Amino acid sequence: MIAYQDPNHEGNSPKHHNGKLCIEKGCQNPAGTAWSHLWCFKHNVERMDRINKSLAAIELRMLAKDIRPTGGACGQTFFGDEE
């Protein structure tokens, strides 16, 4: 399990609570984890998951670009003739 997703991880312990409520609308949980002081544990996980997903998508696109030839004689791409 990834640390920020683990409710028993030290980074999610109450010592990180900042005495305020999570900034997510309507959420009554105490805010503050090792990863952000603005969100509660649950909403921090959702936020980090979203970030990880979009970063992974960006990374894949960058990787695809890097291994794609920039033109020239080769003509063969790793993925075939997509796009």
Ligand SMILES: [Zn+2]
């Ligand atoms: Zn929350």
